[in-house]
Amino acid sequence: MRDYIWPWQSNVMMKHPWALPILFLILAVILSFVTWFRSKHAPQGQGQEQQ
Amino acid sequence: MVQKIQLEHNYDYILSGNVTEDLNQFKTIFDNCIDIKFREFDIHGARKGALVFLSGMVNMQTIDFEIMKPLIESDERLFQESAAELNDSDIQNIIENRLLFSSQLSWFEDFPDIIEHVLSGNVAFLLDGLQQVLVINAKDWEKRTVEEPATEAVIRGPREGFQETISTNISLIRRRLKTPQLKMEDMKVGRLSNTQIVITYLEGIVDTKLVDEVKNRIGKIKIDAILESGYVEELIEDNSFSLFPQVLITERPDRVVGNLLEGKVGIIIDNTPFVIIVPGTFFQLLQSPEDYYQRYFVASAIRMLRFFAVLFSLLLPSLYIALTTYHQEMIPTMLLISIAASRETVPFPAFIEALVMEIAFESLREAGVRLPRPVGQAVSIVGGLVIGQAAVEAGIVSSPLVIVVSMTGIASFIFPSFQLGLAFRLLRFPMMIAAATFGLYGILMMLLLLLIHVLRLKSFGVPYLTPMAPLRISGLKDVIVRASWLKQSTHTGELKSQRHQNPFNRLRQRQNK
Amino acid sequence: MEIISRHQLLTISIIYQIGTTIIFGFASGAGRDSWLAVLISTCLGTAVVWIYTRITHFNPGLTYIECYPAQFGKLLGTPIAWLHPLLFLYISGRIVADIKNLVPTTILPGTPPWVILLFFMLVISYGLFAGIEVMGKLTEIILPIILLIYLIEVILIFSSGVVHFDNLSPLLDKGWGRIWEVVWPLGIIQSFGESLALALVWTLMNERKRVGRTMIISSLFAGLFIAFTDALAVAVYGEEIFKRATYPMYALIQAISVSDFITQLDATGVIYFCFMAFLKTYIYLFATIRSIQKLTYSNSSRVFIFPVVLIALFMGLTMAPNVVEHIAVVQKVIPYNPIYLSLMIVFPVLLFLVSWIRNKSGTAAS
Known part of the structure; x- marks a missing residue:
C-alpha cells in the first residue's frame, strides 16, 4: 500500500505500472479546478502571444 | 548649451555695477582662498576696474601683456570720446575691440557663471558702471607631456596617450x-x-x-x-x-x-x-588596436593566441586540480608518473597547493605595481622564479604546479584590457574550488554558470557576447581572425537601420563606388 | 516577451534531440541493425514532430498547451493540458536520476549524489531565471564546440584501430522483427515524442512560419547523428557486447586508446552527457513552468521555478536505487505506459485532425 505514495519510483513502476497514470489523472483533474478558479485572471489579450 | 555649474550655495547676488561692492562679494565668497587674486586698477583715473583670477591656473604673461598693458597704455581719451555719456554697449565695444588683445572673451551677467569661469582658470574683468563682467580666457597650468600610455604599450602604432587636461x-x-x-x-x-x-x-x-x-x-x-x-x-x-x-x-x-x-x-x-x-562588448575588450596595424596573417594568429590565453588563464589551474585529484586516469601514463613523483614530497592536496601558489603569485603582482618602475618589474619576475624554486625545493609545492601557475600568469598578461584580465584572474578561484570539489563535472557546471551570467549581460542594449551570440556571421570576421581590409564590410552611410542590426560592422573601408 | 531566433531554435533542438540518447541509446535491442532502426525511427519521428508543429500552426497565437482547451473545450481539454506539465516534470526527474546513476559511479565516486544533483539544479535554476533567450545563445555558442569534440572523438576512435566494419554485416539476418520492436513505440517516443516539450518554446520564435522547417532539419540531423554513433559502436564492439552494454555510447569513448598516450577518456564522455542532460532538463522544466504559467494565467513564471525544481530534484533522488532498475523501467514499462503514448501520439493526432478540420471550415466560411 505504501508503494502508492511513490508511484514514480522504479520498483513501483514495475509492480504497479498503472499507479503513475492514475496519479497524473487525479492531479490533472484537481489542477483543472485551479485553472477554473484562476480564469478570472485571464488577460484580455490571451492567445495573442505571437502573430 | 553649457550645463550650469552646481554650486553648493545659491549665490543670488546680482551685479550692481559698482566695482567695490561687486569685488567685496567676490572676496567674501573666496574668503580664505589665497590662490584667488584680485587686481584693482583704474583707467586714467576715470574708471575703476578689477581683475579676479586664480593664480595657479592662469598665464601671467597673458594678464600682464594682453590685459594690463593695453589698459595702462591706452589712450587717455578713450573713454572721453563723446560728450554724451557712453552707454554700456559702447563701453563694451570699446573694451572688446580697441583695448584688449585676447582672442577669447565673452560677457556674462550671471553671478554663478562668473564664479565658475574664474574657477576654471579664466580671468574676470570688472568695470565700474557695467553690470556685466568680461571673462577672458587665459588658462594655463602645469601639465604632463603627451607620452606613451603606461598601460597600453604597442610595438607598432602611435605613442601618444591621453593626459589629464x-x-x-x-x-x-x-x-x-x-x-x-x-x-x-x-x-x-x-x-x-x-x-x-x-x-x-x-x-x-x-x-x-x-x-x-x-x-x-x-x-x-x-x-x-x-x-x-x-x-x-x-x-x-x-x-x-x-x-x-x-x-x-x-x-x-x-x-x-x-x-x-x-x-x-x-x-x-x-x-x-x-x-x-x-x-x-566582450570581444571588443579582447582586441588591441595593434591588430589593425600589423599584417593580417600575423594579426589573426595573435588573435587566436589570445583566445587560447583566455581559456588558459581561466581553466589551467582548475584542470590541473581536477585531473590530479579525480581523473588521474586521463593523464598519459608517463606524465602521470612524473607528476606523482614530484608530488610525493608535498604534504598538501592539489587544491591547497594550487591555492597557495596562486595567492602568492597574485600578491607578487600587486606588490610589483606599487614598487618604483625599474625595481618593480625585476622583483615580480625574479621573485616569482626564486620563490617558486625555493618552494619546490622545500617540498611545499610540486614543480608541475609552478609551471601551471606561471603559464596561467603569463596567459593573463595577454589581455589587452586590464579590467577583463582582472575579472578572469578573480574567476580562477571559484573555478578552482569547483574543480577541487567536483572535478571535471564541477568545471563544467561552473563554466555553464559563468556562461549564463555573461550571456545575460548587456551593455547599453547590446548583448555582451555579440557577435557570437546572437550569431552574426558578418561580425565574426573581425573577432576570430582579422580579415584583410579588402574583405571587411563596406559601409553605406544611409543604412542606419542595418547598422542597428549589425552594430559593429567595420566601417573603416569605403569602397569607391 | 522573449524572442529567440531561428538559428537559436535550431541549435536548441539539435542538442535536445541528440540529448541523452547519445549515451543510452534505445536501439540496442536491435543488435547490429540498430542504426537501421534509428533511421526508421527518425523518419517516423520527424513526421510526428511535424504534426506537433502543425498543431501550433493551426492555432495561431496559442502555445501548444492552450490548444487543448481551445479545441476540445474547457471541460475535456484542461485536464488533458494539465497532464503535460506533470509528464514533463516526471521526465525531468528521470534525467536527474540518470545523472545520479551515472556521475557518482563513473567520475566522482566519493561524493554523495545529492550534492552533485544539488549543484546541477542550482545551475538549472539560474538558467531558468535567466530565460530561454539566454539558453538560445548558450546553445548557439556550444553546439559547434559539441560537434567539434564529437569529431575529435571519432577521429580518435578510428586512430585507435578498434573499428571493424565487418561487425555491421550481415545486415538484417535476424529479420525485421527486432527492428520493429525497437522502433515502436520506444524509438519514436524516446527522441521524437520528447520533442513535445519543445513545443512550448515554439511560440517564442521570431519567425513563426519557419518552425516546421527548422524542426524537421533538426530532427533529421539528430537522427543521423545517433544512427552514425550506433553504427560506430557496433563496429567497435560487435553485436553481443553492444546489446548488453548499459551505456553503449559511453562505451565508445572508453574504447579510445591512441598509442598508449590518449587513453581512458571516460570522464569526457560523462561531461558530454552532463551537458546534454543539462539542456534536456532545462527544456523540460522550462516547458513545465511555462505550461503551469499558462494554465494558471499567471503573469510571471519566476514564482514557479523554485517549487518545480525542488520537485524534480526530489523525484530524481528517490526514483531508482540503481541503474539496472532505472533502465529496466525504460525498456519495459514506459513503452506501454498509457501516459506517454497518449500524450505523445494519440492526443496530438486527434488535436491535429480537429484543428485541421476546424481550420479548413474556418477559412472556407470566411
Missing part, C-alpha cells in the same frame, strides 16, 4: 578625425567637483538613441565628486555588480577614434587620462 585630449581626437561630423558635447557632473565631461561621437554613424541614453545616464549621476572615470563607469553601467566590465577604457586616442568610427560613443572626463567608450 581635457582640452588636450579633445585635440588628440580631433586631429585624427578632421570632419565636422565629429561632435563634442559637454556636461558637468559632481556637486563639489563640477568635473567637465565631454561626450564625443560621429554624427551620421552613431545611433542617436545611444547618445541620448548616454546623456541620460550621465545626467542622472548624483555624486559629490568625480575623481576618475571609474566612478562614471560604475554609475552608468548596466550591471555594475558583475565582474565583467561593460565599457571599454583606454588611454589611446587611436583606439577611441577606431571605436567612434564603429558608431560608439566616447566619454572624456577631465583630470583623468582614461576615456570610456560605450557600448563595450
Whole structure:
C-alpha cells in the first residue's frame, strides 16, 4: 500500500505500472479546478502571444 | 548649451555695477582662498576696474601683456570720446575691440557663471558702471607631456596617450578625425567637483538613441565628486555588480577614434587620462588596436593566441586540480608518473597547493605595481622564479604546479584590457574550488554558470557576447581572425537601420563606388 | 516577451534531440541493425514532430498547451493540458536520476549524489531565471564546440584501430522483427515524442512560419547523428557486447586508446552527457513552468521555478536505487505506459485532425 505514495519510483513502476497514470489523472483533474478558479485572471489579450 | 555649474550655495547676488561692492562679494565668497587674486586698477583715473583670477591656473604673461598693458597704455581719451555719456554697449565695444588683445572673451551677467569661469582658470574683468563682467580666457597650468600610455604599450602604432587636461585630449581626437561630423558635447557632473565631461561621437554613424541614453545616464549621476572615470563607469553601467566590465577604457586616442568610427560613443572626463567608450562588448575588450596595424596573417594568429590565453588563464589551474585529484586516469601514463613523483614530497592536496601558489603569485603582482618602475618589474619576475624554486625545493609545492601557475600568469598578461584580465584572474578561484570539489563535472557546471551570467549581460542594449551570440556571421570576421581590409564590410552611410542590426560592422573601408 | 531566433531554435533542438540518447541509446535491442532502426525511427519521428508543429500552426497565437482547451473545450481539454506539465516534470526527474546513476559511479565516486544533483539544479535554476533567450545563445555558442569534440572523438576512435566494419554485416539476418520492436513505440517516443516539450518554446520564435522547417532539419540531423554513433559502436564492439552494454555510447569513448598516450577518456564522455542532460532538463522544466504559467494565467513564471525544481530534484533522488532498475523501467514499462503514448501520439493526432478540420471550415466560411 505504501508503494502508492511513490508511484514514480522504479520498483513501483514495475509492480504497479498503472499507479503513475492514475496519479497524473487525479492531479490533472484537481489542477483543472485551479485553472477554473484562476480564469478570472485571464488577460484580455490571451492567445495573442505571437502573430 | 553649457550645463550650469552646481554650486553648493545659491549665490543670488546680482551685479550692481559698482566695482567695490561687486569685488567685496567676490572676496567674501573666496574668503580664505589665497590662490584667488584680485587686481584693482583704474583707467586714467576715470574708471575703476578689477581683475579676479586664480593664480595657479592662469598665464601671467597673458594678464600682464594682453590685459594690463593695453589698459595702462591706452589712450587717455578713450573713454572721453563723446560728450554724451557712453552707454554700456559702447563701453563694451570699446573694451572688446580697441583695448584688449585676447582672442577669447565673452560677457556674462550671471553671478554663478562668473564664479565658475574664474574657477576654471579664466580671468574676470570688472568695470565700474557695467553690470556685466568680461571673462577672458587665459588658462594655463602645469601639465604632463603627451607620452606613451603606461598601460597600453604597442610595438607598432602611435605613442601618444591621453593626459589629464581635457582640452588636450579633445585635440588628440580631433586631429585624427578632421570632419565636422565629429561632435563634442559637454556636461558637468559632481556637486563639489563640477568635473567637465565631454561626450564625443560621429554624427551620421552613431545611433542617436545611444547618445541620448548616454546623456541620460550621465545626467542622472548624483555624486559629490568625480575623481576618475571609474566612478562614471560604475554609475552608468548596466550591471555594475558583475565582474565583467561593460565599457571599454583606454588611454589611446587611436583606439577611441577606431571605436567612434564603429558608431560608439566616447566619454572624456577631465583630470583623468582614461576615456570610456560605450557600448563595450566582450570581444571588443579582447582586441588591441595593434591588430589593425600589423599584417593580417600575423594579426589573426595573435588573435587566436589570445583566445587560447583566455581559456588558459581561466581553466589551467582548475584542470590541473581536477585531473590530479579525480581523473588521474586521463593523464598519459608517463606524465602521470612524473607528476606523482614530484608530488610525493608535498604534504598538501592539489587544491591547497594550487591555492597557495596562486595567492602568492597574485600578491607578487600587486606588490610589483606599487614598487618604483625599474625595481618593480625585476622583483615580480625574479621573485616569482626564486620563490617558486625555493618552494619546490622545500617540498611545499610540486614543480608541475609552478609551471601551471606561471603559464596561467603569463596567459593573463595577454589581455589587452586590464579590467577583463582582472575579472578572469578573480574567476580562477571559484573555478578552482569547483574543480577541487567536483572535478571535471564541477568545471563544467561552473563554466555553464559563468556562461549564463555573461550571456545575460548587456551593455547599453547590446548583448555582451555579440557577435557570437546572437550569431552574426558578418561580425565574426573581425573577432576570430582579422580579415584583410579588402574583405571587411563596406559601409553605406544611409543604412542606419542595418547598422542597428549589425552594430559593429567595420566601417573603416569605403569602397569607391 | 522573449524572442529567440531561428538559428537559436535550431541549435536548441539539435542538442535536445541528440540529448541523452547519445549515451543510452534505445536501439540496442536491435543488435547490429540498430542504426537501421534509428533511421526508421527518425523518419517516423520527424513526421510526428511535424504534426506537433502543425498543431501550433493551426492555432495561431496559442502555445501548444492552450490548444487543448481551445479545441476540445474547457471541460475535456484542461485536464488533458494539465497532464503535460506533470509528464514533463516526471521526465525531468528521470534525467536527474540518470545523472545520479551515472556521475557518482563513473567520475566522482566519493561524493554523495545529492550534492552533485544539488549543484546541477542550482545551475538549472539560474538558467531558468535567466530565460530561454539566454539558453538560445548558450546553445548557439556550444553546439559547434559539441560537434567539434564529437569529431575529435571519432577521429580518435578510428586512430585507435578498434573499428571493424565487418561487425555491421550481415545486415538484417535476424529479420525485421527486432527492428520493429525497437522502433515502436520506444524509438519514436524516446527522441521524437520528447520533442513535445519543445513545443512550448515554439511560440517564442521570431519567425513563426519557419518552425516546421527548422524542426524537421533538426530532427533529421539528430537522427543521423545517433544512427552514425550506433553504427560506430557496433563496429567497435560487435553485436553481443553492444546489446548488453548499459551505456553503449559511453562505451565508445572508453574504447579510445591512441598509442598508449590518449587513453581512458571516460570522464569526457560523462561531461558530454552532463551537458546534454543539462539542456534536456532545462527544456523540460522550462516547458513545465511555462505550461503551469499558462494554465494558471499567471503573469510571471519566476514564482514557479523554485517549487518545480525542488520537485524534480526530489523525484530524481528517490526514483531508482540503481541503474539496472532505472533502465529496466525504460525498456519495459514506459513503452506501454498509457501516459506517454497518449500524450505523445494519440492526443496530438486527434488535436491535429480537429484543428485541421476546424481550420479548413474556418477559412472556407470566411
